Amino acid sequence: MALQTKQAPAENAARVTPRAEDYSQWYLDVIKRGDLAEHSPVRGCMVIKPHGYAIWEKMQRELDDRFKATGHVNAYFPLFIPLSYLAKEEKHAAGFAKECAVVTHHRLKSVDGEVVVDPESKLEEPLIIRPTSETIIWAQYKNWIQSYRDLPLLINQWANVCRWELRPRLFLRTAEFLWQEGHTAHASEEEALEETHRMLDVYADFAENVAAVPVLRGRKTPGERFAGALDTLCIEGMMQDGRALQMGTSHYLGQNFAKSSDVQFLNREGALEYVYATSWGVSTRLIGALIMTHSDDTGLVLPPKLAPIHVVIVPIFRSPEEQARTCEEAAKVAAELSGQGLAVKVDDRDWIMPGAKFYEWETKGVPVRIEVGPKDLEKGSLCVARRFVIEQEGETEKDLRKRKKSFPPRAEAIKSIKPLLEAMQAELLERARLFREKRTRVIDTLEDFEQFFAGEGGFAWVHWAGDAEHEDEMATRFETSVRCLPFEDQLPEAARGEGQCILTCKPSAQRVVMAKAY
């Protein structure tokens, strides 16, 4: 057996481009080094690698538990949507029918040894790969809803969807992506609106208390609404480049889809009425948000609640005898921590040097590393290394490094891991909050606005009374958009009150948040 004599492969040692040098490349490097995903040879499509998928599975579990706790059940509807269905709701069709995958044939055949599409297998009606499922689901709801006793219908679907993308970006924008889509039916506008807000709250709770990403809650302007919705609520996070990322949306659809699919119910008064609808979704884009909120120049940083591995244990040895002893201790420590419900990995590979292992697990975002060396065994202690500490003012690199490692007695170390993970989870949220605060301005003039976004930018609280055309103008001049009209409780003190639109100078009742966005 080779005893940690070989170096790690050259590729593993390749560094992550620092954020300050090239933010876009940094993002791609974090994904690559973190072994999260990669582009597929199929244009615009992504392969989610096991480590990335494990994060998605943790997200799914957390979200699904919350959906079920709020009374929802899961179901599954077809991938294919007949072209005529998509065309039913006019605005919806205009919004989604543009770039989508169209199935036109159902058979291949061999011609002179070459496999080709059989022209005789042309479908009577083309099928669209679902870009979202309102039309196919509401066609089914028509059979499921007769009276108010059948309502509310609270259904969610975990699925893949497809929106053809000419400029794909891993996790943020790909032709195929994974998501969940809730589709609910209600007996009144009031109830449907309540649901729309409830699910936005579920998303915000997940974003802040699980993903440790602080989010603004609000509504989209009419121009940014989901195609076919009367109101679109959203949560918006701020990434480390100051750009906004829409992390989830919840739509009040009114009676639009009930009307286009003719879904009426007998209400309590015995009259026929169209059903009220909502839909809401989050996607694998959340992994992009996670990366861009927490990661650093070493690589991926994960909030412990979404880390597939909480603790990696690395035995350190130079002889077969040391190997036996440290690996035995590593296995024992692992068993004790697993017993606490933690996900633990022992990295006992003997063909990779400890330093390379440390680096590998750091780039993969594992929150805590425990090193077990012969000296630790002698002293009855363990070396506990945190993936990150929050930088304090005036702190040197050396101070930082020192704070990352501690050498508590064994029993104390074992007891300390769970509270440490909880503390790290809270620190990430707090760090992201402070970052967002630092990069948020209340702005009253176009001049200040321009300067802010010519500089590092971030979130700008501005008065706004423009329409879609004015939004286009701001996009053209500054690359900014109205991210949302935040709910009242989201406004900081300094942003409250009425004023004048920053562009049109018309009276404005409330400030909005403008930012550059993904």
Next chain:
Amino acid sequence: MALQTKQAPAENAARVTPRAEDYSQWYLDVIKRGDLAEHSPVRGCMVIKPHGYAIWEKMQRELDDRFKATGHVNAYFPLFIPLSYLAKEEKHAAGFAKECAVVTHHRLKSVDGEVVVDPESKLEEPLIIRPTSETIIWAQYKNWIQSYRDLPLLINQWANVCRWELRPRLFLRTAEFLWQEGHTAHASEEEALEETHRMLDVYADFAENVAAVPVLRGRKTPGERFAGALDTLCIEGMMQDGRALQMGTSHYLGQNFAKSSDVQFLNREGALEYVYATSWGVSTRLIGALIMTHSDDTGLVLPPKLAPIHVVIVPIFRSPEEQARTCEEAAKVAAELSGQGLAVKVDDRDWIMPGAKFYEWETKGVPVRIEVGPKDLEKGSLCVARRFVIEQEGETEKDLRKRKKSFPPRAEAIKSIKPLLEAMQAELLERARLFREKRTRVIDTLEDFEQFFAGEGGFAWVHWAGDAEHEDEMATRFETSVRCLPFEDQLPEAARGEGQCILTCKPSAQRVVMAKAY
């Protein structure tokens, strides 16, 4: 509030067609009354309704836990496969390229107010909706595997796949279905073969110990192999009409896909070698197996381990005062049972009569019902009704009904539910085993064979030495196929030993199982 005065809607009271009258219709009725799934207007596609999907979720959890316990991780690969990829492995292409959904365009446009496929958006290369993912996954593995240290690669994917079906049948055969597909890469044939068998064992363990469906394990004949495999192992269950249902397959792919995708690795000796592969899958077809193994003329019967609801509690009342008292008690009983980890539903709807509720939950397969009436409250007892009991010889309808219900004291009842569910789980497996035994024959002549399958049929142990053409002949003459060449330990005493092929009279080393099949 209406106090249980209305009848259940007429549709809910519609009976399930008895098996003896029309087995196919019985199957569809069980699905409909059980609220499991329905056909979608999209040709060949199925909508899995919440109750059906909840069963699939329980299956997924049980299977996924077993995959992870055997070292596998999940990942996600693209839905789209370029036509040229599918064509890479010759036999694979011949097997799967026939009936599949082909994406040829990526945009729609509006022409005179009508939405049509934009002819200018034609793809350079058509994309196939994956019928299975070997080709797209092995294209990726090429980048992931360099040396024996990267092996084994043990990856599973939960996904939707598409195989165009002209004669769809809910759960058994639909154009789109949900499944899992494991794709593993190994450094030696021995290891890959071991994996192929390990995963078949995982499936068999799930089938018998979770789904309570006894299965035969064996290998397929060359003609029935997965397209591109060197060996296909399978588990076969027997449905209540005596037909076989293939419930899961595990394939040894040799180096076929490694060669067609050029995936080589540096072995321990420093030489380049093609990687050895396996793939294995089960699908929502398992729900069909569940239905056809356990359900009865009342409707769905579920093994407790896969029941989304273990216990339904029905309060029984005739006055608002009784309603208040019985609903309170129902909630308390529910809380106590939930505390034991059971999934409990209180059905306190006051617009449906108790009898209709009993029937509804029976048709949905809930294993245990508890009735709470004013008399039960007085006596301090509960009425516990089992979904089924195993019929004993000479038992009358009345005896059966009597054995289904008991009236234990409250505390005893609460304690009895978990053991009762365990007993019911075991009884289902045992009943299915006895059924299979009763419908299995060791057959030596074509005459007996013909008679057996002209009658009620089942599994026939016959000596076989035919080739693919002979298999075709059996299919034409008797509608039967070789379900598998069972592993040695699967052979009953009476079926052991050598003999003569039932058709060709050539010497045969071992009997096979022939049956009509789904």
